[in-house]
Amino acid sequence: MSELALSSDRSVTARGVRAAAQRLAGHIVRTPLLENDRLNDIAGGRVLLKAEVLQRGGSFKLRGAYNLISQLPAEARARGVVAWSSGNHATGVAIAARAFDCPAVIVMPSDAPAVKTENVRALGAEIIWYDRYSDDREAIGCAISEDRGMTLVPSYDHADIIEGQGTVALEAMEQAGAAIDRFVICCGGGGLTAGCATILEDIAPGTEVWIAEPEDFDETWASIKAGKRLTADPTKKTICDAIATPAPGRLTFPILKRRVSGGATVSESEVRRAMAFGFRRLKLVLEPGGAAALAAVLAGKIPTRGTTTIVTLSGGNVDPALFTSILRDGENFG
């Protein structure tokens, strides 16, 4: 694991994000930057939507995973990779691993949503189940890494992962072809935010970075304000499973602290409204965690008026039953 530790501790750089973009070219979808009349009306400004729900695997996670795995030496790839995740990171790792004929083990909770476990299994990854209430998934993952010589692929706290995710902002700014006042990101451990913030600092230093977090898991903005890493109560529940991370990362936090200008906390009903708006107006399927930034805009929690804002739609892997319950709630359609 010394190789991993070394790589993981190097600085995240804009040059690294650019190099990641070159590695990813032709292997990921250059997802569209969309605009919607009704959303502009509500926001009182221009809102451009970076639709990572249209990425391979249904979220941005392939970017970081591909960037890391593509840089592994051939012998490490032959031994394989291991990751723990209940969803989108698992799918990203499985797709990237398959592209390099690299074995992949994913440590998943036994109660993970079927939609996400089926994705991983169909991609040929090996699933090791753990009990969310009694097992330590990191210990299981590290033991597999040691025993089988497999490289750990962290979900956010690794320079290669962060730089891979940063290609979202690099692409979006190229596509926008306009001055962007702010960039709003759905934030969990902070990999996507840190990567985007790093490249934006270089190519558009005047563009503000904002984060959106769900109620009870808004410890990142609280940490930034406090100047130190705070922890959310991990026993709380949220529908935003993809970004229900209890604390900002060790590598991501210093970047977030330096570069994030504002944070918005969104309630469950605001997230549901954003998902309904996605269905009704955008014709996009959004998962709760991937709709948080849009929810913040729709709820008026981001200063969009008279400005141009890019909003990430970061994932769309949602359980049909949950989606149905949101569609039934007709009054949410805006």
Place this chain on the structure above:
Amino acid sequence: MSELALSSDRSVTARGVRAAAQRLAGHIVRTPLLENDRLNDIAGGRVLLKAEVLQRGGSFKLRGAYNLISQLPAEARARGVVAWSSGNHATGVAIAARAFDCPAVIVMPSDAPAVKTENVRALGAEIIWYDRYSDDREAIGCAISEDRGMTLVPSYDHADIIEGQGTVALEAMEQAGAAIDRFVICCGGGGLTAGCATILEDIAPGTEVWIAEPEDFDETWASIKAGKRLTADPTKKTICDAIATPAPGRLTFPILKRRVSGGATVSESEVRRAMAFGFRRLKLVLEPGGAAALAAVLAGKIPTRGTTTIVTLSGGNVDPALFTSILRDGENFG
């Protein structure tokens, strides 16, 4: 109405499609051409999806309406336009009319889906209701046209409309950057198909044009085989409301007869499966009529193997209750 008749009777040309593209630039969404790993696996070839669900108004219909209305003389625009439609064409006309500060009257059935009538009303168009079973909507529309001096905007049988819709294929071919073996289109009255066929004949004469139609409304392919316009039984029911047209158009049919190589009829369950696939794999909301071409591919009714095919996803304005019923049908998820 002599002006309309004149314009409507001129030939549809590739040059007209190119001129339409110039008129539309900056006013419509250049919708993305998407690709999906799972769909390629099922098709045994490359399938590129032209996602017109992401168009303004949720379908391709804005293209034709904008192309027609933008060419009206100022005094005709000031008098306004009138159209009959239960859905997507109505929305396209309403958006285009608003862009030119042009009054719009839409003749709609009193039982039209709420999702579609709300779109039209929110865009500031005047709605005139008619009873689907006792009133003649064409007579109502023509009377309004005469009385108020408003220009009729037909839903497909007009050169400006057909050429506007043809920009879908022009854009898709520019985006594809590869040789395309066939182009598969959801077909109702044939406006989209005739427009696409016209421009493809010019820029890619080797690309086959295929149509997909719903059961009981597959009279276009039957007409092409018979060499004359046949009529479907209009009392039949289909969930594909957007393409449940009882006969190919007077202007569209000669083009279709000359250029369409193949037709596929899709069942209701095949359409539902395609909509579920849209949710599960593509993260796109498809309406039944907009999913017909994808349904034909998923059902193996298009010879996709070893070739490259473009498929239109032509609309996404679907009732939440219908969408819910499709999501509940878990076995449809492929």
